[in-house]
Amino acid sequence: xxxxxxxxxxxxxxxxxxxxxxxxxxxxxxxxxxxxxxxxxxxxxxxxxxxxxxxxxxxxxxxxxxxxxxxxxxxxxxxxxxxxxxxxxxxxxxxxxxxxxxxxxxxxxxxxxxxxxxxxxxxxxxxxxxxxxxxxxxxxxxxxxxxxxxxxxxxxxxxxxxxxxxxxxxxxxxxxxxxxxxxxxxxxxxxxxxxxxxxxxxxxxxxxxxxxxxxxxxxxxxxxxxxxxxxxxxxxxxxxxxxxxxxxxxxxxxxxxxxxxxxxxxxxxxxxxxxxxxxxxxxxxxxxxxxxxxxxxxxxxxxxxxxxxxxxxxxxxxxxxxxxxxxxxxxxxx
Numbered sequence: 001x002x003x004x005x006x007x008x009x010x011x012x013x014x015x016x017x018x019x020x021x022x023x024x025x026x027x028x029x030x031x032x033x034x035x036x037x038x039x040x041x042x043x044x045x046x047x048x049x050x051x052x053x054x055x056x057x058x059x060x061x062x063x064x065x066x067x068x069x070x071x072x073x074x075x076x077x078x079x080x081x082x083x084x085x086x087x088x089x090x091x092x093x094x095x096x097x098x099x100x101x102x103x104x105x106x107x108x109x110x111x112x113x114x115x116x117x118x119x120x121x122x123x124x125x126x127x128x129x130x131x132x133x134x135x136x137x138x139x140x141x142x143x144x145x146x147x148x149x150x151x152x153x154x155x156x157x158x159x160x161x162x163x164x165x166x167x168x169x170x171x172x173x174x175x176x177x178x179x180x181x182x183x184x185x186x187x188x189x190x191x192x193x194x195x196x197x198x199x200x201x202x203x204x205x206x207x208x209x210x211x212x213x214x215x216x217x218x219x220x221x222x223x224x225x226x227x228x229x230x231x232x233x234x235x236x237x238x239x240x241x242x243x244x245x246x247x248x249x250x251x252x253x254x255x256x257x258x259x260x261x262x263x264x265x266x267x268x269x270x271x272x273x274x275x276x277x278x279x280x281x282x283x284x285x286x287x288x289x290x291x292x293x294x295x296x297x298x299x300x301x302x303x304x305x306x307x308x309x310x311x312x313x314x315x316x317x318x319x320x321x322x323x324x325x326x327x328x329x330x331x332x333x334x
Contacts, residue, residue, distance in 0.1 A: 053137075054121070055148030056111040061281045062097045066111075066147055070134035073097075076268060077228070078125045081117035082110075083140060084269055087133045096272035097133060099145050105309040106284035108153030108276040111138065111145050154245075154280045155287035157294055161247035161328070164293045169325060172289065175303045176318045186319070188312055190225035191232060198224065198232065199319075206323055209330035211250055214239075214323075215257045222258070223266040231312040233262070233270040238286065238320020239327075241277035245290060246328045252278075285309055286317055 058066060065071075065087060076084040076096060081104040087095045098110035101117040115121045123141055131140035138145045177186050183203065187193045194200065198220040205213035218236050225231030236258050243251035255278035262271040276282070282290075285306040292299030307314045 053144050053146060054113060056099070056113050056145045057149040057151055058111040058147035059108050059153045059281070060150050061108040061153050061276055061279075062095075062111070063147075063150065065095055065097055065133055066136060066138070068134050070132050073131040073133045073138075073140075075125045075127055075129040075131060075140065077127060078122070079228075080120060080122065080124075083122050083125065085131045085133060085138065085140060086268055094268065096269050097138065099138060099140070099143070105313065106151075106153075107273065108281035108283060109272055111147065113145070151284070153276070153282060153284070153287065155282070155290050157245060157290060159247075161332075162294050164246075164325065165295055165299075168293045168295070168299050171299060172293065172303055172318065173322055175300075175307060176315065176322060188225060188231045188235070188316055188319070190227075190230075190312070191221075199235075202235070202323060206326045206330070209327060211254055211327070214327070215254060215261075218258050218261050222261050223270075225312065225316075227310060227312050228267075229270040229273060229310075229313055230266060231316045233266050233274060234313045234316030235320045235323070237274050237277040237282075238317035239323045240274070240320075241280060241282045241286065242290075242321045242324025243327065244278065244280040245282075246324060248324070248328050248331060250331075283309070283317070285314065286321065289318070289321065 071087050073085040073087040076086045078084075081101045082098055083100075084096055084098045087097060089095060096109060098107060099122065100107065100110045100112050101121060102112055102114055103116040103118075104110075104112070106112060113121055121143075123143065125141055129141065131138065133139075136146055173183075177183050184200065186199065188199070191197065191199060198217055201220065202214060202217045205211075205217055221232030221236055223230055223232065225233075227234075229237075240251070240255040240258050243254055248254075259271075259274050259278050262274050266274075283306075285302070288297060288302035289299070289306050291297045292302045303318070305314075306318055309317070
């Protein structure tokens with residue numbers, strides 16, 4: 001599958017035909033889905049009860065699950081703006097996918113409806129409710145979601161180790177920490193503060209460019225903090241994604257270590273997001289900041305959108321990105 005960015009539209013189901021026609025007339029490339037995927041979707045539609053078919057923009061990070069055979073799933077959790085499904089795998093693994101409204105944070109494991117949450121397009125479902133994923137769509141309750149368009153959650157940056165604009169990095173740090181405020185005073189709700197806390201330990205590891213110490217800090221951060229995804233997890237997700245996308249030579253090793261630590265320490269949703277981060281797949285808001293830091297799009301509005309995401313997730317992801325930038329800079333100097 002060739003690389004695409006978030007402006008490329010792929011179509012191949014009846015739900016996406018009208019959208020694909022508009023895209024073609026606008027000059028946006030359209031790529032038909034494999035014939036067997038469309039046939040599988042049709043079989044699923046015939047076998048399912050009458051459900052409301054809704055088109056969505058799907059992350060290519062879940063393309064294999066959507067296009068693969070129909071698999072049983074269950075509702076992991078449900079909110080007015082998101083339904084997360086746990087898809088059955090083999091005895092030792094499972095995957096998590098989401099159906100989110102258009103005003104939710106654009107996570108790399110989700111399909112996004114073209115409707116905001118205030119219209120309540122998602123019906124609340126109890127944890128454990130049955131669902132299906134595969135054959136071109138996701139079915140849960142009376143809702144069937146099919147991919148009418150695709151977006152790539154891995155931002156395409158120039159070069160193997162892209163050069164970041166120094167002024168942009170300063171702008172990101174000032175927005176996160178506060179202008180003139182020492183980084184040591186930065187805190188996240190629910191995480192221990194002070195010189196013995198995990199954030200202080202992480203800052204110390206960064207100053208020494210000590211990746212082993214950073215991994216030891218991860219044992220204290222994974223699973224710590226409030227939110228659908230604990231704040232400590234978001235810090236580490238932002239860190240390993242930044243290391244991978246910025247080309248740190250030890251990125252894969254650190255990412256594998258963090259994902260290994262997540263097993264049994266945190267929620268299934270958070271562990272899945274860490275696996276996506278290890279592959280360089282991030283939220284659209286995080287990716288927009290990175291593209292702003294290399295001068296490809298305006299930075300200030302991208303930073304604002306990232307920091308506004310969730311109760312703590314946006315700020316924690318931004319802290320992880322700053323941590324990755326510092327580690328890359330110190331490694332390069334050494």
